[in-house]
Amino acid sequence: QLRIDVHSIQWKRVLDIESRFLRHIVVGLGGKAGGIPYESGFEITTASEIAAIHALALDLMDLKRRMGEITVAYNVDGEPVKARDLKAEGAMAILMKEAVKPNLVQTIEHTPAFIHGGPFANIAHGCPSLAAIKLALKLADYVVVEPGFGADLGLEKFCDIACRVGGLKPDLVVLVATAKALKRHGGVRRRDLKTPNPEAVERGLPILGKEIENVKLFGLLPVVCINRFPFDAEEELDVILDYCGERGVPAAVSEVAARGGKGGVDLAKEVLHQLERRRADFRFLYPLDLPxxxxxxxxxxxxxxxxxxxxxxxxxxxxxxxxxxxxxxxxxxxxxxxxxxxxxxxxxxxxxxxxxxxxxxxxxxxxxxxxxxxxGEINTMPALPTHPAAERMDIDEEGRITGLI
The missing domain is CATH 3.10.410.10 (Formyltetrahydrofolate synthetase, domain 3)
Structure with a gap:
């Protein structure tokens, strides 16, 4: 009835396990009882359009409407076939009726946090759910949102996609930097990243400068958070602090991974100070009416x-x-x-x-x-590395497990 073109089916299956062998497959084999053969593939769950919709929907009915709008395939005339044409949106909404509710947890220091939504920022839009963000804004004076990866990916998508949909206007961006990452961009091989090398940190600083520039493209206030690792040398951190200071960009060292909330006090004070003395002028990077x-x-x-x-x-x-x-x-x-x-x-x-x-x-x-x-060569189904984490895992005769971290 829908005259679906089997060569134009867009919807792929998803899996939460990496497997390069499932990127391109043929389904429907096995004769008449097996269906119609056609090429398909798997994506990682976080690349699924359902994951994106879950993070962008404002409530259950918005979720249901959006899932009905999913383009599943094209027909022989090149017209889209939507999930609603398959009468599937109601069943999908039933499956998602609890998942759409923001998930409230607490940190080990009893700080409330919503963990809700997780589309990857390299292959999806990389932001927590709008439902959770909007609820948090009603419950707290300050809300910290974590878009994935850098200011070129997660921040851009948060501003140009999530903020458009949710009507959000952020005030400030905490831009996370590490000496380790800057050394990598400064030409240091992965196996040498724990060796102090202030010169390599300095060579990598232009990448931090570009991310600071990206924050300002959206009219937002940047504060650089230097995530400290145990092997970081003071000279390396000073290189980053001096770079930011010379450009008038506030920065602070954070040690929350090692010391908990106490390790982030300086950063928090700097963020509050900037919010009190300056105002953002939030804007999008491009208008929607551009080609x-x-x-x-x-x-x-x-x-x-x-x-x-x-x-x-x-x-x-x-x-x-x-x-x-x-x-x-x-x-x-x-x-x-x-x-x-x-x-x-x-x-x-x-x-x-x-x-x-x-x-x-x-x-x-x-x-x-x-x-x-x-x-480029981006793929929505990642592959395991040459030496996957499983190689380091083991269990002994007393049930002690090692290698998980």
């Missing part, structure tokens, strides 16, 4: 610092389809590596002059309400 390609170019050139973008053939075909379906007005969700400002995880530091970001494909997530732009 899709220009919105992607704006993010790539302003937030990543690349020179331009290149839409590969599959992406160009997707742009034409998006335009034909009247979906150009949605914000962009960039899916790219979190390990580089470029689309190549091996490139550290700032993008080289003339670097062009490759956009391989585009997919409108009509339930979540954004267009995903896939960059």
């Amino acid at each position: 899709v390609e220009e919105k992607i170019r704006t993010i790539a050139t302003k937030a990543y610092g690349v020179s331009d973008i290149e839409l590969l053939p599959e992406a160009r075909r997707a742009v034409r389809r998006i335009r034909r379906l009247g979906l150009e007005g949605m914000p962009i969700n960039m899916a790219k590596t979190s390990l580089s400002l470029t689309d190549d995880e091996r490139r550290k530091g700032l993008p080289s002059e003339g670097y062009v970001l490759r956009v391989t494909d585009l997919r409108p997530m009509t339930g979540a309400g954004f267009i995903v732009a896939y960059c």
Whole structure:
């Protein structure tokens, strides 16, 4: 009845286990009883459109409406087939009726926290749920939200996607930096990151400067939080503090991982001080009425610092389809590596002059309400590393377990 084109089915299955073998599969084998064979694949659960909708829905009925808008496939005429056409949104809403409620927990120091929603910021929009944020704003004087990864990914998506949907206006950004990460961007090999190297930290500082610039692009106030590791040398931390001080950017060292709340007092005082003396002028990075390609170019050139973008053939075909379906007005969700400002995880530091970001494909997530732009070799089903964590795990005859951390 729906005349679905089996070559245009968009909906993939999801799994919470990494497996490169499930990225591209053929389903429907086994004759007539097995269904119609077609190519498909698995995604990691946090890349699913359901995960994004869960984090963007304001209540159960909004969740149900958005799930009904999911484009499951296209028919033989190229028109979208939605989840509501399959009469599936009611059943999905029943499954999610408890999950939509914010989950209140407490830290070991009895501080209340909502842990609710977890779409990854490299392949999804990377923000906790709007329902939890809005509830927290009614319960506390200050609310700290944690978008994933850096100011080029999580912050940009929080501002340009979540804040648009939820009508939020953030005041200040705590930008987390580590000497370890800056040394990595300064050319230090992974196995040498625990060795003190103030010169490498200094070489990596331009990446911190770019993230500070990104915060200011949104009209927000930056405060740099230097997350201290046990192996950090004082000279390395001083390099970061001096860099921020020379640029008039407030910064503080945080030791909450080792000392709990006491280790974050200096940072908290600095945040409160900045909120009392200055006001933010929040703004979006781009207007929604820009063409899709220009919105992607704006993010790539302003937030990543690349020179331009290149839409590969599959992406160009997707742009034409998006335009034909009247979906150009949605914000962009960039899916790219979190390990580089470029689309190549091996490139550290700032993008080289003339670097062009490759956009391989585009997919409108009509339930979540954004267009995903896939960059470089990003994949929505991660693979295990050469030496997975399981190799370090063991249990002895007395039941003692080791290697989990």
